[in-house]
Amino acid sequence: xTPDLLWAPFGEFAFMRRALLGGVxxxxxxxxxxxxxxxxxxxxxxxxxxxxxxxxxxxxxWLFGLSLPALTAGGLVAGLGMAGAAAWxxxxxxxxxxxxxxxxxxxxxxxxxxxxxxxxxKLDLLHLLFGSALAVDxxxxxxxxxxxxxxxAVLALSxxxxxxxxxxxxxxxxxxxxxxxxxxxxxxxxxxxxxIGFQAIGALMVVGLMMLPAAAARFWSRRxxxxxxxxxxxxxxxxxxxxxxxxxxxxxxxxxIVLLAGAFYLFSLVAGPVNGLLRSTPFPITV
Amino acid sequence: MIECHGLQWGAGGRPxxxxxxxxxxxxxxxxxxxxxxxxxxxxxxxxxxxxxPLAGRIDLGVSLLGGVSYLPQQQHVxxxxxxxxxxxxxxxxxxxxxxxxxxxxxxxxxxxxxxxLDLQTQGLHALSGGExxxxxxxxxxxxxxxxxxxxxxxxxxxxxxxGLLWRHIERWQREGRTLVLVSHNLAGxxxxxxxxxxxxxSGCIKAPIRQFMAERQRLGQVA
Numbered sequence: 001x002t003p004d005l006l007w008a009p010f011g012e013f014a015f016m017r018r019a020l021l022g023g024v025x026x027x028x029x030x031x032x033x034x035x036x037x038x039x040x041x042x043x044x045x046x047x048x049x050x051x052x053x054x055x056x057x058x059x060x061x062w063l064f065g066l067s068l069p070a071l072t073a074g075g076l077v078a079g080l081g082m083a084g085a086a087a088w089x090x091x092x093x094x095x096x097x098x099x100x101x102x103x104x105x106x107x108x109x110x111x112x113x114x115x116x117x118x119x120x121x122k123l124d125l126l127h128l129l130f131g132s133a134l135a136v137d138x139x140x141x142x143x144x145x146x147x148x149x150x151x152x153a154v155l156a157l158s159x160x161x162x163x164x165x166x167x168x169x170x171x172x173x174x175x176x177x178x179x180x181x182x183x184x185x186x187x188x189x190x191x192x193x194x195x196i197g198f199q200a201i202g203a204l205m206v207v208g209l210m211m212l213p214a215a216a217a218r219f220w221s222r223r224x225x226x227x228x229x230x231x232x233x234x235x236x237x238x239x240x241x242x243x244x245x246x247x248x249x250x251x252x253x254x255x256x257i258v259l260l261a262g263a264f265y266l267f268s269l270v271a272g273p274v275n276g277l278l279r280s281t282p283f284p285i286t287v
Numbered sequence: 288m289i290e291c292h293g294l295q296w297g298a299g300g301r302p303x304x305x306x307x308x309x310x311x312x313x314x315x316x317x318x319x320x321x322x323x324x325x326x327x328x329x330x331x332x333x334x335x336x337x338x339x340p341l342a343g344r345i346d347l348g349v350s351l352l353g354g355v356s357y358l359p360q361q362q363h364v365x366x367x368x369x370x371x372x373x374x375x376x377x378x379x380x381x382x383x384x385x386x387x388x389x390x391x392x393x394x395x396x397x398x399x400x401x402x403x404l405d406l407q408t409q410g411l412h413a414l415s416g417g418e419x420x421x422x423x424x425x426x427x428x429x430x431x432x433x434x435x436x437x438x439x440x441x442x443x444x445x446x447x448x449x450g451l452l453w454r455h456i457e458r459w460q461r462e463g464r465t466l467v468l469v470s471h472n473l474a475g476x477x478x479x480x481x482x483x484x485x486x487x488x489s490g491c492i493k494a495p496i497r498q499f500m501a502e503r504q505r506l507g508q509v510a
Contacts, residue, residue, distance in 0.1 A: 039368065164378055167368040174335050174357035175381045175430065222369045222410045 006240075009247040018136045019243055019253065022144035022200055027209055027235030029151035030193050032228040034214030036155075036186060039166040039224075044098060045083070046210050050194050050203045051105040052082030054112025057198070062119035068139045072195055079191035082108055132253065136200050147196040151189045158182040163224060201254040208258035209235055216265040219272025234264060288313045289334060289434060289465055293343035296333045297326060302341050307491045309484070313348075313433070316456060316466045318476050318496055321486035327469040330486065331357070331436045334467065349433045353382045356432035358423055360439055366411050372422050373398065373407035379429025393429065401425040401451055416443030421451065428455060435459060437468040441475065453479060473500060 009016045037043055056078025057071050064070035082104050089100040136144070155162070161182035164172040172179045190210075197206030213234035217227045242257030249256075270277045291309040295302035303326035311317050319327045332338040334345055335357040347354060376398065380390055398404045401421045411419065420443045427435065440452055456479075459466060467484075470476055476483070476496045483496040 039365075160378075160381075163368075163370070164381075166365065167370070167375070168359060168364045168378075170332075170337060170359040170363050171357065171378070171426075173337050174355065175352060177352065218369075222412065223371070224369045227369055 005248075006244055009244060015136070016243060016247065018138070018141045019200070020240060022136045022141045023209075023239035023243065023257065024236045025145045025148035026193065026197050026200065026206070027213065027239050028232040029148040029155075029189075030197065030206065030210040031213045031217075031231030031233075031235040032155055033151065033186075033190055033193060034210040034212075035217065035224075035227050035231050036162055036166065037190065037211065038214055038218065039163075040186075043211060043215075045101065046190060046194065046207045047204075048086075048101040048105040049079045049083055049191055050198065050207045051112075052108040053079045053191070053195055053198060053203055055108050055115055056081075057195075057203075058112045058115035058119065062115060068143060068199065071199060072143065075195035075198065076191055078108065079195060080188065083187050083191065132200075132202075140196075140199055143196050144200060147192055151193060154185055154189055158185055162186055201257060205254035205258050208261055209239070212258065212261035212265045213238065216261070216268040216272075219268035219274050219276050222274055235261065238264065288346075288348040289467065290346040290348075291334075291343060292346070294333070294340055294345060295342040296329050296338065296340050298329070300341065303329070304486060304488065305490050306343060309491070309493065311465055311467065313465050314460050314463045316460055316468070316479070316481040317484050317493070318481050319467060319469045319484045319486060320471075320473060320476075320499065325486045325488075327486055328360070328438050331438050331467065331469055334434075335436050347434055353430075354432055355434040355436065356427050356430040358427050358435075358437040358440055361416065361419060361423070361442060364411075364419065364423065366414075366419070368411055370411065371407065372403060372409050372411065372414065372418075375411060375422050376403070376407075376425045376429065379426040382430070397425050397429055400428070400455070402447065417445050417448050420444055421448055424452060424455070428459075432464070434465045435467070437466065439469050439471070441470060441472055449475075473503065 010020050034046070037046055053075040056074035056076070058074075059078075060067070060070040060074025082101075086097055086100040086104055089095055089104075090097045158178075158181075161172065161176065161178045165179045165182060169179065193210065194203070194206055197209065200206075201209065213231040214227075216234055217230040221227050221230060238261040239257050242260045243253055245251065245260070246253040246256040268276065273279065289309070289311040291307055293306040293308065295304065295306050297303040319330060321327050329338065333340050334347075335355055336351045337357070349355065373394065377390075377394060379397075380394075383390065385393060395404070398407055401424060403418070403421055403425060406414065406418060406422075409418075414422065420440070424440060427437070441449060444452060456466060456468075473483075473496070477500040479496070481496050482493055483499045485492045485494075485499060
């Protein structure tokens with residue numbers, strides 16, 4: 001494939017340019033969030049929240065139709081509500097947070113499907129779950145760009161607190177009261193990125209764009225300050241090449257992007273210099 | 288200075304001891320001793336403001352944030368976290384108002400003080416338990432807090448590390464800081480000038496550590 005072929009679809013079609021710009025922006029914020037999700041041992045949280053978004057988005061669709069602000073608000077409230085409910089159940093009952101999330105997200109998914117049925121209008125469930133990057137309109141694009149910029153700004157501001165809270169939470173709590181605030185801001189960003197992403201590449205596919213580049217990056221560096229931009233870069237390249245693949249092979253764009261990220265993850269798993277399978281592994285990898 | 292009035296602490300609403308009144312002067316060193324599960328680490332967390340007491344109040348004479356520094360046990364630290372030793376130690380500057388150059392010089396000096404200069408670019412995963420413990424102590428010493436709460440500071444340290452630890456503890460005492468540490472090493476503590484605070488179900492006893500050593504047989508295996 002020549003360089004011309006890699007760029008031609010974007011030069012020729014405005015919808016491809018919007019998809020590329022939006023997808024790259026989303027990858028730039030979702031990748032670093034994924035790195036922190038892994039470091040905070042919350043890797044499955046993104047998947048659970050992505051399901052949790054559905055009833056809110058379905059309700060918004062029922063009431064307001066295909067309105068971007070309404071879908072965003074509905075998804076945001078539902079996603080944050082589920083994360084908050086899981087944390088509350090854990091605090092009140094001692095049930096582990098992953099277990100309370102695992103219990104809540106099938107409820108959310110089923111409620112979402114039921115609400116879509118009740119709505120009586122046709123919103124393709126497959127579109128909601130797996131999206132279509134090629135349907136990114138100007139409003140969605142601005143939403144994605146705004147979300148990415150906002151996320152990166154908040155991440156930069158709360159970077160130290162998030163890192164120390166993941167590394168040594170007791171020490172952070174002894175010197176600062178910023179830990180819980182940083183955690184809440186971080187969760188909000190995860191939900192916001194999933195919500196804005198599900199409209200472009202689908203609720204389930206966006207989790208792949210968040211977690212796969214982050215997991216792959218872990219096999220290439222042991223430095224947080226390298227892992228964060230590296231995850232963004234891997235995600236951005238996968239968006240670009242995934243869109244090209246989807247264009248020429250007439251395949252759905254979301255799965256193309258995520259499968260490319262998955263292929264790079266598998267390559268990293270085998271060939272990555274940090275505890276990759278081809279290297280000896282003196283330490284068990286936990287992040 | 289630490290003053291506790293009618294202090295009770297414990298998990299699940301059940302106090303571990305009767306109410307405790309305690310006065311620890313500035314420049315003092317107090318070793319909290321007691322059997323497993325007696326509530327030594329929990330007491331430190333309550334004084335550090337990490338847990339709420341069940342009853343009573345604590346007066347530190349300084350702000351909780353910035354005035355108090357806490358050394359957690361090693362298992363609370365994620366050994367696989369992708370940062371270097373110098374970055375871990377630098378977290379001690381969290382509330383510092385020093386400029387960049389001053390920080391750099393202070394960090395270098397502190398790493399040298401704890402014998403960590405050669406390890407500053409090592410990732411946490413590559414450190415031994417003793418090296419990580421020295422890094423955590425170096426981070427603590429950068430905080431400049433007046434009240435230092437150390438949960439098992441001797442853990443994993445070899446003789447060289449122990450020497451560094453006690454040299455620093457004596458320096459911190461001379462600087463007028465109040466130190467409380469949790470320890471299981473009663474014999475080791477008896478070589479130093481410090482008080483002991485024995486925590487038991489029947490109540491707390493505070494006395495010079497050598498007295499505990501002398502009466503160890505009568506008190507039973509307390510530490």
